[in-house]
Amino acid sequence: MRYKDVLEVDVHSSYNIRSDRELMIGQQARDFMDSPRSKLCPEKIEEFYTNVKHLYKSAVKYIKERLSFFIWCLTSFSTTKVISRRIKERLPFKDPVLQHAEVVKTVKQTALFSSLHFFLKRFPVLIPEGTTRGEIEEEFADYQSTDITTCIDDRMDTTRGNIGPPVNEEGQLMFKVLPRVMVSLLCILHSSAHCERVFSLVRKNKTEFRSRLGQESLEALVVAKSRSGKAIERVYKQQDLKDYKSAYYRSLRANN
Structure with missing residues (x-):
């Protein structure tokens, strides 16, 4: 097969x-x-x-x-x-994005920088500000020759985030940019399902009975309802509740 x-x-x-x-x-x-x-x-x-x-x-x-x-x-x-x-x-069997996405795997010896270069060229936003592709390539080469067995976790995103702590002989971080780039690759949407869920959530909140709901209020509602877990089980600090109440009163006075 x-x-x-x-x-x-x-x-x-x-x-x-x-x-x-x-x-x-x-x-x-x-x-x-x-x-x-x-x-x-x-x-x-x-x-x-x-x-x-x-x-x-x-x-x-x-x-x-x-x-x-x-x-x-x-x-x-x-x-x-x-x-x-x-x-x-x-069907995306031979989609170049899926083929090059193997660079995120933990098998770092067989990973190719050309795959990482593909993403950096296709999504320039992945390159942190003030960083060049050459610097990312240097860190990638060091990453392939460095033992990171202590950083490996069951979750791939945690593994990629853990490769930042190793330091060199001068006490400086060896990987400053590469972990951010790798984690960013994991954030690339593999389908439109998440976007469709957001659109559905917006339609459920801004209905014909709430047609005057402002953009800021709608955004706050969507963000709050998108959080993991059940809202009734969330625990808030007393200071947070006071801040929420104050913000609500300030909003009422501003609108009046």
């Missing part, structure tokens, strides 16, 4: 199907199947895994059929070859 296009893989061939023990069924299901309390006979276990394979095959078939029908509706072409080509064109 590594050397084939995803859509060209025959999912119905037994050669491309994992063994029963390697199928992804979830940890809880795996523990239940292995535990004595399941009391499942071998025939039932075999039937279960057969249904799992059937589910995966049906899901892939459904996706391919839906994509084919969608492309057919857009292009009005019914030729299978044309539809297949259209699918490959619309």
